[in-house]
Amino acid sequence: MNEFMNFDEISRETWQNLYKTSIAPLTNKELDGIRSLNDEISLQDVQDVYLPLVHLLRLYKKNLEDMSFSKGLFLQKIVKTPPLIIGISGSVAVGKSTTARLVQLLLSRAFKNLSVELVTTDGFLYSSDVLKERDLIERKGFPESYDMERLLDFLYRVKNGETCEIPIYSHEIYDILPDKMQEINNPDILIVEGINVLQNQQNQLLYVSDFYDFSIYVDADETLIEKWYLERFDSLLKLAQKDDTNFYHQFTKMPFDEVMKIARETWAKVNRVNLHDYIEPTRNRAEIILHKTDNHHIDKIYLKKF
Ligand SMILES: Nc1ncnc2c1ncn2[C@@H]1O[C@H](COP(=O)(O)OP(=O)(O)OP(=O)(O)O)[C@@H](O)[C@H]1O
């Protein structure tokens, strides 16, 4: 069976004409504010790809509001519209966090009076101490390395309008921060980004995916993702050069070739295996797939038909 048979394949050229506007949504300076290491995201991408996407998200938001209103009529009571939850998934280093930050910024623009919050599921990884204790340190990112029950409970509480605190993962210390939490205060829209966003745990009464009103899978050829992973690794090394509290500092003392060999092995033995076995199999659960080519250029969009 063709994995994409339930999707319309839309070229960038077609997609960019679905929602045309002459109003520049952002300035270059604003875009700079959300760029991370090596980002080359451009105003042209915002105009061509992300504006139609935000327009589509408006429709899903309206749909959620209409449904809550109709449910209220049926139940003869006021039913508050729950927050819209958007999931963003894809491989390690494919550019999920960059996409998520951009969608957050554009949605805050589109809905000026609404709060739009962003979390990453990295915060639900077990701490390194727990991973070591369970002999899972080599399995970071695999389903068993996350506290999925805690993630599920968090999503439930957000949908229920509660204020929550969640742990924060730091790439710099390569662990959960011991003494800092992120507060999520009853947002109107929540973006949840992470490799496991579309994964469901077995034997659960509730599924994580039940909580998403819209989901995005960021996709690219595996050889490109490996290249982006290695480039990011190199950038992280440069950042860690003068900071001995940084996890990557240890590598700055080693010959460069040796370090890049470690990075290639980590990709091959950990992140690539995870992509094949657990991440890519969730791709066709997404509502939309953003397909990237060289230089993170989005060339195709797949939108679920039904
Ligand atoms: N649109 C883009 N244009 C150029 N570079 C990008 C773009 N998106 C991401 N990148 C680069 O690709 C690398 C991976 O991006 P990012 O950190 O967003 O990935 P991620 O999927 O969130 O990874 P992880 O799961 O490891 O947190 C980074 O070096 C980033 O700068």
Ligand SMILES: CC(C)(CO)[C@@H](O)C(=O)NCCC(=O)O
């Ligand atoms: C934190 C995750 C799992 C996901 O963001 C990933 O970036 C990671 O650390 N993977 C483990 C292997 C590695 O160091 O790349």
